[in-house]
Amino acid sequence: MTSVADALAQAHRRDWAQVLATTAQVTRDLDLAEECTQDAYAQAMETWRRDGVPSRPGAWLTRVARNRALDLLRREAAWRRRLPLLVASDPSPGDDRLRLVFTCCHPALSREHQVALTARLVCGLSTAEVARAFLVSEPTMAARLTRAKKKIATARIPYRVPPPEALAERLEPVLEVVHLLFTTGHTAPTGPALTRADLTASAIELARTLHLLMPRSAPVTALLALLLVIDARAAARVGADGRLLLLSDQDRTLWNHDRITEGVSLLTESLRRHPPSRFAVEAAIAAVHAEAPSWEQTDWSEIIGLYAVLLRLTGNSPVVTLNRAVAIGFRDGPAAGLAALQPLTGEPALATYPYLAAARADFLRRLGRVAEAVTAYEEALALTANETERAFLTARLQGLEE
Amino acid sequence: MTKYTLLIYGDPAEWEAMTGEQRAAHDAGHAEFRAAAGDRIIGGQELEPAPTATTLRGTTTSDGPFLETKEALGGFYLLEAADLDEVLALAKLLPEVRAGHSGVEIRPVVDHG
Numbered sequence: 243m244t245s246v247a248d249a250l251a252q253a254h255r256r257d258w259a260q261v262l263a264t265t266a267q268v269t270r271d272l273d274l275a276e277e278c279t280q281d282a283y284a285q286a287m288e289t290w291r292r293d294g295v296p297s298r299p300g301a302w303l304t305r306v307a308r309n310r311a312l313d314l315l316r317r318e319a320a321w322r323r324r325l326p327l328l329v330a331s332d333p334s335p336g337d338d339r340l341r342l343v344f345t346c347c348h349p350a351l352s353r354e355h356q357v358a359l360t361a362r363l364v365c366g367l368s369t370a371e372v373a374r375a376f377l378v379s380e381p382t383m384a385a386r387l388t389r390a391k392k393k394i395a396t397a398r399i400p401y402r403v404p405p406p407e408a409l410a411e412r413l414e415p416v417l418e419v420v421h422l423l424f425t426t427g428h429t430a431p432t433g434p435a436l437t438r439a440d441l442t443a444s445a446i447e448l449a450r451t452l453h454l455l456m457p458r459s460a461p462v463t464a465l466l467a468l469l470l471v472i473d474a475r476a477a478a479r480v481g482a483d484g485r486l487l488l489l490s491d492q493d494r495t496l497w498n499h500d501r502i503t504e505g506v507s508l509l510t511e512s513l514r515r516h517p518p519s520r521f522a523v524e525a526a527i528a529a530v531h532a533e534a535p536s537w538e539q540t541d542w543s544e545i546i547g548l549y550a551v552l553l554r555l556t557g558n559s560p561v562v563t564l565n566r567a568v569a570i571g572f573r574d575g576p577a578a579g580l581a582a583l584q585p586l587t588g589e590p591a592l593a594t595y596p597y598l599a600a601a602r603a604d605f606l607r608r609l610g611r612v613a614e615a616v617t618a619y620e621e622a623l624a625l626t627a628n629e630t631e632r633a634f635l636t637a638r639l640q641g642l643e644e
Numbered sequence: 645m646t647k648y649t650l651l652i653y654g655d656p657a658e659w660e661a662m663t664g665e666q667r668a669a670h671d672a673g674h675a676e677f678r679a680a681a682g683d684r685i686i687g688g689q690e691l692e693p694a695p696t697a698t699t700l701r702g703t704t705t706s707d708g709p710f711l712e713t714k715e716a717l718g719g720f721y722l723l724e725a726a727d728l729d730e731v732l733a734l735a736k737l738l739p740e741v742r743a744g745h746s747g748v749e750i751r752p753v754v755d756h757g
Binding site for chain 1: 646727728729732750
């Protein structure tokens with residue numbers, strides 16, 4: 243039997259956005275809807291302990307939050323003068339949660355506001371948690387959320403799913419934000435743990451919701467495929483001793499093969515009728531790794547070819563060039579890899595990106611150029627704030643100095 | 645309903661340099677915008693070029709626009725609409741959105757009512 247705390251944590255992850263979105267339909271005010279949703283979860287802790295977990299926790303929470311909102315609105319004599327934030331939407335196809343996601347990711351909001359709002363309102367993370375995940379102080383994040391909500395209210399960003407002709411353009415920031423939430427959780431930018439499982443889980447839930455609601459959208463399907471295939475390796479990325487394990491050292495039996503199968507089948511579906519999106523190509527690369535029986539049997543030529551496609555789709559992104567160079571290094575040897583990294587020297591976009599120095603360090607180490615490798619490892623260490631990654635780099639550095 | 649201003653910014657030299665044909669296409673774009681917006685338009689004017697501006701700052705009166713930038717305010721519309729998406733859809737009709745040197749800033753108007 244699951245405990246009340248577990249049930250609540252699960253309901254938080256799965257139902258927060260739905261409860262908030264439905265309540266927002268009543269309040270037409272995101273701030274007030276948020277307050278009522280928080281109250282409902284607080285009340286759930288108490289009531290569920292006393293009476294047991296209801297059979298449909300999401301419906302219970304929605305009812306409580308809505309009633310709370312109606313109470314507050316009735317009590318507030320002047321509520322009709324309240325600036326109506328959320329423009330009532332026509333009964334459009336789709337789901338309340340989807341409406342909330344599209345509101346948070348409206349292109350009139352900056353990317354940092356989109357991410358903050360989605361993490362807070364759709365994923366239900368606390369302001370402190372969002373601040374920690376995105377490396378800003380809590381007051382800064384609180385101010386950022388306030389500004390974003392104020393812009394939604396004063397500029398009247400509507401609370402609705404955009405019409406079909408605008409959907410493709412409006413979907414892009416949504417997918418970017420979900421992807422960003424996932425990658426932030428996949429390798430936490432700071433802190434002792436390699437991952438933030440709450441963020442990756444929220445991102446996958448969001449991608450699943452989008453896919454349920456837009457099953458025919460190829461980029462949505464591709465994004466879900468990508469997240470599933472990458473996340474399938476989560477259990478194998480850190481050893482029993484907490485050490486970071488590279489793909490080459492991971493125990494492949496720990497991979498979640500159901501997730502891989504699901505992801506690959508979604509990817510196939512996404513590629514069937516559509517030109518590949520960026521996410522589809524990234525998912526294809528992840529799938530080549532996931533389906534290789536062993537590290538030694540990885541099809542590097544296939545991966546290098548896919549990176550070439552990705553380079554075209556991303557306008558020669560430096561990060562993609564870096565990843566492709568690493569793949570070349572594995573197929574053709576460290577000297578070839580080092581040569582492929584050469585064009586990135588002095589690339590301003592990678593000036594604080596630790597993986598460029600880490601990749602150079604690895605090639606130099608394998609070439610026996612110890613002194614240069616030491617410098618490169620030290621550079622990578624200076625740029626990495628994740629403790630698990632630091633431990634890995636430090637171990638490699640010590641191995642060289644012995 | 646909310647009131648919005650659409651502030652049209654661009655490079656005055658580029659506007660000056662338009663050929664008669666370009667000017668006609670430009671005007672047609674504005675006509676299309678006005679037809680689509682209908683009575684949601686409350687007001688709007690094209691402004692004389694920035695060098696005709698006079699700026700007051702404290703007790704100093706000076707020649708020229710408030711901000712000395714290459715891209716100057718060239719005109720504005722005042723619009724009433726239900727939400728930002730409605731304004732965005734209309735503003736996309738303005739020719740200044742597509743010309744490389746110019747763009748349109750949409751600002752809600754403070755409601756003192």
